[in-house]
Amino acid sequence: MNQRGARARRPGATVWLTGLPSAGKTTIAHELAGRLRGAGHRVEVLDGDEIRTFLSVGLGFGRADRDTNVQRIGFVAELLASHGVKVLVPVIAPYQDSRESVRERHRSEGTPYVEVHVAAPVEVCSVRDVKGLYARQAAGEISGLTGVDDPYEEPRDPDLRIESHNQTVQESAAALHALLTERGLA
Numbered sequence: 140m141n142q143r144g145a146r147a148r149r150p151g152a153t154v155w156l157t158g159l160p161s162a163g164k165t166t167i168a169h170e171l172a173g174r175l176r177g178a179g180h181r182v183e184v185l186d187g188d189e190i191r192t193f194l195s196v197g198l199g200f201g202r203a204d205r206d207t208n209v210q211r212i213g214f215v216a217e218l219l220a221s222h223g224v225k226v227l228v229p230v231i232a233p234y235q236d237s238r239e240s241v242r243e244r245h246r247s248e249g250t251p252y253v254e255v256h257v258a259a260p261v262e263v264c265s266v267r268d269v270k271g272l273y274a275r276q277a278a279g280e281i282s283g284l285t286g287v288d289d290p291y292e293e294p295r296d297p298d299l300r301i302e303s304h305n306q307t308v309q310e311s312a313a314a315l316h317a318l319l320t321e322r323g324l325a
Contacts, residue, residue, distance in 0.1 A: 151220035152324045156229040158257035159286040160272050161264040163303035164229035170312035172227055180225050187230035200283050206237045213241030220250045233285045235292040256297040259304040261286045
């Protein structure tokens with residue numbers, strides 16, 4: 140066993156929650172974090188907005204900067220997960236190749252990785268509009284909103300697809316917790 144793996148008492152894992160803005164990624168991640176902490180797991184939530192404020196400050200929203208942001212988050216997530224932390228990553232990560240690169244990094248390091256597509260139609264997300272992004276885009280104040288005037292490539296084969304508009308946050312977190320339990324990660 141390598142030195143990083145020897146330090147971990149329980150297996151760590153990265154749980155990557157991808158989806159449109161206001162799909163429910165962060166809400167589900169925090170609900171799941173509470174469940175996992177309650178069972179004695181070490182848990183970190185790498186929220187996309189916080190990462191952009193601290194780790195990826197200065198990056199824009201063009202494809203190259205979005206890819207850089209995703210790779211930085213993936214690196215930190217894998218590092219934490221390799222030390223026995225359950226890392227919940229609620230970020231948009233709109234491009235399939237960026238997400239696949241993160242998955243491959245985890246695979247090459249032997250670190251468990253779970254991709255979750257938090258799916259909700261853009262019409263539902265625009266009503267939820269947690270951060271006011273859809274309203275700002277409609278008013279012409281911003282452009283490049285993922286799923287509206289910038290692409291979002293849905294995962295081709297996620298480990299789990301959660302239709303957050305058809306179930307409660309608690310049901311969504313329970314489904315994800317069940318998957319982690321099935322895989323020996325919860």
